[in-house]
Amino acid sequence: MAITKLNTYQPLTEQSAIVLAIRLRIFEDGTLLTCKEIGDGNLNLVFHVVESETGKGIIIKQALPYAKVVGESWPLTIERARIEAGALKLQRSFVGDLVPEVYYSDPALAITVMEDLSALTIARAGLIKGEKYPQLSQDIGTFLANTLYFTSDYALHPFKKKEYVKEFSNPELCKITEDLVFTDPFFNSETNEFEEELSQDVQKLWEDFTVKLEVAKLKKSFLTEGEALLHGDLHTGSIFVDQNQTKVIDPEFAFYGPIGFDIGQFIANLIFQAVSKPEEKDTILHHIQNTWNVFSTTFSKHWMESRDAYTKVNGYLEYVLEKSFQDSIGFAGCECIRRTIGLAHVEDLESIADQEQRIKAKRTCIALGKELIVKRKQIQSIEGLISLIQSHS
Numbered sequence: 001m002a003i004t005k006l007n008t009y010q011p012l013t014e015q016s017a018i019v020l021a022i023r024l025r026i027f028e029d030g031t032l033l034t035c036k037e038i039g040d041g042n043l044n045l046v047f048h049v050v051e052s053e054t055g056k057g058i059i060i061k062q063a064l065p066y067a068k069v070v071g072e073s074w075p076l077t078i079e080r081a082r083i084e085a086g087a088l089k090l091q092r093s094f095v096g097d098l099v100p101e102v103y104y105s106d107p108a109l110a111i112t113v114m115e116d117l118s119a120l121t122i123a124r125a126g127l128i129k130g131e132k133y134p135q136l137s138q139d140i141g142t143f144l145a146n147t148l149y150f151t152s153d154y155a156l157h158p159f160k161k162k163e164y165v166k167e168f169s170n171p172e173l174c175k176i177t178e179d180l181v182f183t184d185p186f187f188n189s190e191t192n193e194f195e196e197e198l199s200q201d202v203q204k205l206w207e208d209f210t211v212k213l214e215v216a217k218l219k220k221s222f223l224t225e226g227e228a229l230l231h232g233d234l235h236t237g238s239i240f241v242d243q244n245q246t247k248v249i250d251p252e253f254a255f256y257g258p259i260g261f262d263i264g265q266f267i268a269n270l271i272f273q274a275v276s277k278p279e280e281k282d283t284i285l286h287h288i289q290n291t292w293n294v295f296s297t298t299f300s301k302h303w304m305e306s307r308d309a310y311t312k313v314n315g316y317l318e319y320v321l322e323k324s325f326q327d328s329i330g331f332a333g334c335e336c337i338r339r340t341i342g343l344a345h346v347e348d349l350e351s352i353a354d355q356e357q358r359i360k361a362k363r364t365c366i367a368l369g370k371e372l373i374v375k376r377k378q379i380q381s382i383e384g385l386i387s388l389i390q391s392h393s
């Protein structure tokens with residue numbers, strides 16, 4: 001393909017990704033490059049370009065104009081690539097190496113060229129194999145505290161905050177979450193997918209008006225509370241890890257929303273591990289507890305260092321933390337349910353080969369999800385949340 005043709009949007013191929021890498025002069029002139037498309041997510045193309053002689057690599061991610069998981073019948077804005085590159089750069093300014101470095105981005109081509117993370121493993125895949133990642137909760141707790149605090153009104157000048165709200169307005173991707181997390185799983189919607197054996201559990205859920213009312217309140221919070229710049233899709237498939245490092249990727253769902261959303265999604269995705277792998281339960285529960293503890297301690301530290309008059313008002317920090325905690329639990333409940341019976345499932349549950357065990361694990365996720373949603377305001381501490389999870393798994 002001619003290099004000049006890369007000026008207008010078209011999906012890259014392994015060949016044209018190499019042409020792009022050459023054009024961007026990321027590698028030495030004349031060097032031999034290889035490329036493989038390695039995307040395994042729901043939405044994008046991901047190319048791994050490697051210099052044969054040195055093994056040095058880059059990742060080129062490109063948004064497709066539709067949702068890959070469904071096909072061309074579900075059109076989706078490529079504007080998300082601009083959001084993702086912008087969020088990666090901003091988050092990196094608050095968390096350093098917990099987020100990959102962006103070398104280049106082009107909103108018209110919907111591409112982000114970034115640091116090669118191919119030596120690391122996607123956390124979900126590693127956890128399913130039984131790998132342990134001792135740093136995971138410390139790093140994610142820090143990521144959450146720094147990104148959420150430093151993009152909030154508690155840290156930013158109000159003009160800057162409103163500039164960011166505009167820059168990260170992300171209606172189409174938010175709509176996916178509004179539908180797939182907060183609406184469809186709680187009604188008889190065509191997008192839902194679940195095994196026949198779960199029909200009765202699902203029917204009971206659809207008839208549970210207490211749950212539905214509480215989910216409506218959580219959805220309202222997601223729709224209206226622009227507290228901080230969220231990652232927006234912080235599940236264990238959006239995190240690369242090894243024994244010593246953690247990298248948060250894929251913030252294409254980033255937008256200004258409620259602080260508890262990212263925390264809740266991460267916790268729920270750990271719950272899938274606790275439920276599907278009894279032998280790893282203690283390790284996973286420790287990660288859930290530590291994530292909250294690191295988040296709340298670090299967030300509080302930033303808060304205390306602030307010079308804003310309101311941050312000195314007695315009880316204000318405690319109010320913000322309590323609200324974020326309760327929201328996190330409710331959002332975790334929604335994620336537990338939507339990943340079990342909604343459109344986008346998780347490998348943690350799907351890979352349980354024994355059918356009886358798989359159904360049992362999914363039933364646990366539905367029951368626990370309901371309880372997290374309904375009881376979120378009665379759970380007083382992270383220890384209380386751990387006990388509740390323990391009583392189900």
Ligand code: SR1
Nearest residue numbers: 042067069176180233344
């Ligand atoms: C159509 S997209 C389905 C899911 O994949 C993404 O990772 C988000 O979690 C979204 O809900």
Ligand code: MG
Nearest residue numbers: 041233238250
């Ligand atoms: Mg993603």
